[in-house]
Amino acid sequence: MMNMANLATLACMLFYLIAVIQLLANLSQSSKTVTDSSSPVPLLGLIGAVMHFIVILIDAKQNQGLSxxxxxxxxxxxxxxxxxxxxxxxxYPLRILFIPVFLISIICVAMANRVSLHIPIVASSPGMLTHILSSIIAYSLLCIAALQAVALQMIDYSLRERSDSIWLRQLPPLQTIETLLFQFITTGWLILTVALVSGGVYIEDFFSQHLAHKTVLSLLSWLLFGLLLLGRHRYGWRGSLAVKWTLTAFIALVLAYFGTHFVLEIILKRTV
Known part of the structure; x- marks a missing residue:
């Protein structure tokens, strides 16, 4: 018999998957759009998110804290x-992003359930809690920005090729996506600044050997996003140039956040 964690994981994956199928069904019908107000996709996604929260909660309860x-x-x-x-x-017209977001979430939930390794998150002070929360929020915002950058590149390419695909018609206008992209980058960059400052203040040996690469890559990402915002403000950077800067900065952030964990836990079978 399945335990509660497995049932919640299965339910979470199922609702995310049904939401993706519904979105793809909407895409195949030219008379409908993914932003159709009668679409059940947001509700399906919300139920999936509730199940996702239950999965995280069960894991935290079983292991005396988040991992x-x-x-x-x-x-x-x-x-x-x-x-x-x-x-x-x-x-905002962002519902098309649910497809990659839900699919990635299905994989993440499934693997977290399958690989039972728990490394407790220790928030020893309010400052450390600020650092941890701001880091997660900044990464999440900049992840959405990276997905928007990919969508922006798709629109730009399709317009250059004079394509009239169903996918292109479902995406928001180029200017809308570009405006939203920089709104998310600005907010994410500001919160990343908070994460770095709080880390520098509350983490001992911020540049010690086991943290040096995380710190350097995070600072590199912060610098790249900052230069992109400066270039946008002063020189009107946009289009493919903005996409390249966004994805490069986000890759640096991914390596900073998950690089060590991947190498040690997945490749070397050790813990950080």
């Missing part, structure tokens, strides 16, 4: 991204 292991951290981040997208889609 920072590779797949657990990915699952928590995916949960935050899903909820940010659910909130943002009520105001």
């Amino acid at each position: 920072s292991s590779f797949f657990d951290a990915l699952s928590i981040t995916a949960f935050i991204v899903v909820n940010m997208c659910l909130i943002a889609q009520t105001r």
Whole structure:
């Protein structure tokens, strides 16, 4: 018989998958759009997110706290991204992003359930808690920005090729996506600044050997995003140039957040 964690995991994956199937069905019908107000996708995603939260809660209860292991951290981040997208889609035309977000979340939840490695997150002070929360929120916002950058590149390419695909018609206008991209980058960059400052203040030996690469890569990502925002403000950077800077900066952030965990836990079978 399945235990509660497995049942919640299965339910979470199922609702995310049904939401993706519904979105793809909408895409195949030219008379409908993914932003159709009668679509059950947001509700399906919300139920999936509730199940996702239950999965995280069960794991935290069983192990006396949240885990920072590779797949657990990915699952928590995916949960935050899903909820940010659910909130943002009520105001902005971002529902098309549910397809990659839900699919990635399915993989993260499944792997976190399968790989039972628990590395407790220790928030020894309010400052450390600020650092941890701001890091997760910043990463989640910039993850959405990276997905928007990919969508922006798809639109730009399709317009250059004079394509009239169903996918292109379902995406928001180029200018809308570009405006939203920089809104998410600006917010994410500001919160990343808080994460780095709080880390520098409250983490001992911020540049010690086991943290040096995380710190350097995070600072590199912060610098790249900052230069992109400066270039946008002063020189009007946009289009493919903005996409390249966004994805490069985000890759640096991914390596900073998950690089060590991946190498040690997945490749070397050790813990951080």
